[in-house]
Amino acid sequence: MTLSLSLPSFSAKLVPPSVYKAPTYSYRQKLQPFSSKDYNFQHLAGNLSVQQLHKAISTLDFASHQSTHHEQLVNCFLLLQACISSRSFELGKLLHHKLIDSGLELDSVFLSSLISLYSKCGDWKKAFSIFQSMGNKRDLVSWSAMISCFANNNMEFEALVTFLDMLEIGLYPNQYCFASVIRSCSNAKYASIGHIIFGIVMKTGYFDSDVCVGCTLIDMFAKGSYDMDSACKVFDKMAQKDVVTWTLMITRFAQxxxxxxxxxxxxxxxxxxxxxxxxxxxxxxxxxxxxxxxxxxxxxxxxxIRSGLASHDxxxxxxxxxxxxxxxxxxxxxxxxxxxxxPNHNVMSWTAIIRGYVQGSGQDKEAIKLFCDMLQGHVTPNHFTFYSVLKACANQEDLHFGKQLHAKLVKLGLSSVNSVGNALINMYARSGRMECARKSFDILFENNLISYSTIVNAHVNYLNSEEAFESFHNSKHTGVGVNSLTFANLLNGAACIGTIGKGEQIHARVVKSGFGSAQCINNALISMYSRCGNIETALRVFTDMGDRNVISWTSVITGFAKHGFATKALEMFYEMLQAGVKPNGVTYVAVLSACSHVGLIDEGWKHFNSMYKDHGVVPRMEHYACVVDLLGRSGSLSEAIEFINSMPFEANAVVWRTFLGSCRVHGNIKLGEHAAKMILEQDPHDQSAHVLLSNLYASKGQWKDVGAIRKAMKQKSITKEAGSSWIEVENKVHKFNLGDKSHPQAEKIYDELDRLASKIKSLGYVPNTDFVLHDVEDEQKEQYLFRHSEKIAVAFGLISTPKLKPIRVFKDFRVCGDCHAAMKYISMATGREIVVRDATRFHHIMDGTCSCNDYW
DNA sequence: CTAGGGTTAG
Missing domain, CATH: 1.25.40 (Serine Threonine Protein Phosphatase 5, Tetratricopeptide repeat)
Known part of the structure; x- marks a missing residue:
């Protein structure tokens, strides 16, 4: 639905205000006590308690002849006003029904108030039917009431149409009418119409003379276009201001x-x-x-407390x-x-305290208990309450209560509300129930960027790379509630998967959205580009951004480290110190891993020793793990184990796993067994210890030991997660498992693999069957090697991307040694650059050499 | 008679 409004024809219909005559009729002047002797409504109507109101209305007696019809109407009118101001809508409706039964004829003044009553309790249909029944009794007030009703009930379009209809019949809007119609322009959809009406209001003078009109204008700019500059201009120009005006400005700025x-x-x-x-x-x-x-x-x-406002809800x-x-x-x-x-609790206060328990202290059980108390107290939770409780449920091991809530939410129709849906996605994703998470996503009313970012993050955490961005592709930027964090989350999602295509799309959206200069977004961009393999662009974002913090510097250092540019990483680190930015623990992980990736042992030691001494950063487990990696990777296994034994605290599984990795690279079975033993002591079911050790045995041909580990894993029902590789082609992520034939172009891919095999063999490639982890005949071993997912991904890249572009392949585990060698030959044979990101770092392979210098 | 301001969120 669109609404066209052209200014000339619009203003031509306006009649000057002097022509319009305000009704002279007033209830105020003709107040009379009503039939019941118990109440003198004239004095009490404004101060009646709900109970008194109830009694007064239920005991109304129209048959009594003590008062005239008019007196009865006057008093009913006062009661109606009391109902509206105390928000006792049910009583107001009861009063209306009684009046209908009495057969008294209601005039336009009374009917306008009734429209307002139904408007405020959300029954716009009833309000509209009253308005329609009024026929030619409609006056400016009833039109205004109707417009306001539509504005109250999120029917901006109808409000605007009604406004136009009113102009059509020649009524000139007053301040009440303007206030309502401007309010419906707070919806961004009608911002341009709002500007036209703004122009008219300026001419009428209501803008200067009326506080309410000014307020609605402020809100139109603030809510509709987040334009506080224009809001401020209105505020500054307003001749009259009051508490409400100031409050409005304060809250909008805060929001x-x-x-x-x-x-x-x-x-x-x-x-x-x-x-x-x-x-x-x-x-x-x-x-x-x-x-x-x-x-x-x-x-x-x-x-x-002093001003007595403490009881204000x-x-x-x-x-x-x-x-x-x-x-x-x-x-x-x-x-x-x-x-x-x-003194009294409503949904909001309950929600606020529940949220406090969930977010502040993580006392989720107490939050759930409070939620139950709230239900017992007969306060109905809203979607904000559910949002917080679901968050508490997500942290519970037992999802029983969470599932009950989900069922309740479905019944209430709240499960498709965005914030609730997001909470459900989170809850299910945390426990790995991705199907439930996906279903919760699919039923959302409005799949906006935030829900996308939630589902993307959920998938990313479970490495469902191909699914994560499948939906993002069609997402529309609704702009509602989107903030810089939304984009940062999405960028992180793109980075995890390594989909630079999506990353660039999000980057474009960031620029359009106006969040482009936000620090957290630029940091996320640095990280995204570097993790997607494009370190040059990452560096450009870093150089171009205005305001850099530790995270910006650390991101760029991490980038260089992962790409194997240790010297660049260290240069950046020194530059950062020069710039007076204080490094933190994460910065040191980057620095130390930069050193270990290229074997700069002395340099690494130097930083490890100075991190606390010179910069007050206390080395944590992860820093010790970096040093173990530094030593172990270079082959100094005995020094590494000495270092582990000298640590001030007991090494955890991460440290031992790092060490076991080094043992695997350097083929040291004895130390490897020790490391595996240490890991299994801490966690007998650790998957990596089993797999790494088994691979170590396999590379040495100790098949009996491999078999023993297989058996042990089977007994403990530990499954080996299959590694997979993926590549992005034309904005779509293609994921491959070992020996995968499910791809639609599988046949072509395997043909290409065969061609590659013979081509690189002629260049000198010798299959390295040490990397075959099954005990089979040599010829079969070779076939096994050519089923590795990373080779499949490379082959697919070769047949489906333009010649000059580098092929960017991602793998969730470490790249296999034979694949690494094969890729070097493939780069030689095809002249293509191959970039591989594996679990630990990047390999830039070109003309037969790799940026890692075969040290990884 | 009809109009303006409020909490909680990813």
Whole structure:
């Protein structure tokens, strides 16, 4: 549906305000006490409690002759107003039904209020039927009420059409009408119409004279186009301001990521003599929470108590939230105190405290308990509540409760709401139930970037590379709630898989979205390009970005390290120190691994010794593992084991696994067995220990030992995960397993493999059957080698990509030694550059040599 | 009579 609106014909229909006559009729002037002697509505209507209202309405007696019809109407009208202002909509409806039964005729004033009643309780159909039944009794007020009703119920299109219809019949809009119609332009879809109406409002003068109109305009810019500049211009030009205006500006700045500005505005507001109310406080408290500005939060809290605003619902919620977000140690104590002292709890306060337990302290069991308490207290959870509880469930080993919630959510129709759906995806993905995760994704109302980023991350964690981006391809950028973190997540997904095509697409979206300068995005871009094999572009992003932090530097150093450019990595490291950026633990992992990838043993030692001494970074297990790798990889196995024994804490499986890897490379069975023993002591089911040791035996031809390990694995029901390789061609990821024939072009691929085999043999390639891990005849061994997934991926790359482009292959495990050798020959035979990323590093293979110098 | 401001999220 589109709405076309052209300014000339539109304004030609406007009648000047003086022509329009406001109704002279007023209920206020003709108040009379109603039949029941118990209530003097004239005084009480505004202050009736819900119980009193209920009694008054249920005891209404229209048959009584003590008062005239008009007096009865006047009093009913007051009751209706009381119902609306106390949000007792059910009572309001009861009143309406009683009036219908009484047969009293309702005038346009009364009917407009009824439209408002139904509008506010969400029953726009009823409101509309009243409006339609009014026929020619419709006046400006009833039109305004109807427009407002559509705006309230997310029917912007209908609101705008109604507005146009009203102009059509020659009514001139007043401030109420403008406020409603502008509100429906807060939807980004109608931003351009909003600008036209803005122009008209400027001419009418309502913009200067009416605070409400100004407020809706501010919101139109803030909500519809995230355009705080224009919002500020409206704010500055407004002749009249009040608490609401200030509050609006404060909350919008806080919501749009400028909490500092929000707090400044709050102070300016105080300096200008405005008295903040509950809404203001809750807005500024959110800003405070966002900045984790605890001391200001505490000051505001004491002010809240002194000013008596503590009983304000949303202030309580904001305080609960502020204390959880500001607690450096994640404690919920302060939040809990605020929560317990709140006079009444609603969905929001329950959700705030539950969220506190989940996010702050990770006390998931307590969060689930609170959720049950909430249900017991008959408070209905909303999708935010479910979001938090599902997060708590995701951390439980037993998904029983989580599944129950899922069933409940389906019944409530909430499972397709984005935030809930994302929480479900997360919950299932965490426990590896990818099918359930996928189903939760498929039923989402709106597959926006955030849900894509959730499912992509979920798949990435389980290395379902071909599925991860399958859906991303068609994703639409809805822009709703997307922030820099969304993009960073997506980039991380692309990086994990190594799909540079998707990575570039996301990069383009980032640029379009205006998040291009965000530091976390640039850091993610550096990492993405480098992990996808394009270190040059990674470096360019790094050079071009304005504001670099440790993460930016570390990302680029890691990039160089992984690509085997140790000297470049170390140069960057020194440059970073020169720039005055303090290295952290991750930086040292990058530096040490750079050294170990090229065998710079002395340099590595130097940094390991200086990290604490010169930069105060305490070496952790992973740093020790780097040194073990540094020594072991270079063949100094006995030094490595000496180093392990001298560590200040007991080596964990990671360290031993690193060492076992070195034993495999250098063929040392005795030390390898020891390492495997140490790993299995910590975890008898460790898969890598079994596989590495078995491979070590196999390479030495000790088939009996290989068999023994196989048997042991079978007994412990440990399965060997099959390694796989993948390659991206024309934006699609093609994944291959060992001996894979499932690809549609399998026949062509295997033909190419055969051709390659004979071609490279003539160049001197000798199959290295040490890498065949089964005990079979030599001839068969050779065939086995040519079924390796990395060779299949390379062959596919050769037949399906243009000649000049490098072939980028990814493997989830270490590349096999024979494949590595074969690829060097293949690069010679075909003149193609082959880039391989395996579990540990990159290999750039060209003209028969590899950037790793066969040291890896 | 009809209009403006609030919490929680990936």
């Amino acid at each position: 749009l990521g400028c909490p500092g500005v929000a707090i400044d505005l709050f102070l300016t507001m105080l300096l200008n003599g405005y008295m903040p109310n509950g809404f203001t406080l809750s807005g500024v408290l959110s800003a405070t929470a966002e900045l984790e500005f605890l001391s200001l939060g505490q000051q505001l809290h004491s002010w809240v 949303s202030v309580g919620c904001s305080l609960v939230d502020m204390y959880t977000k500001c607690a450096a140690d994640g404690s919920v104590e302060n939040s809990r105190k605020v929560f317990d002292r709140m």
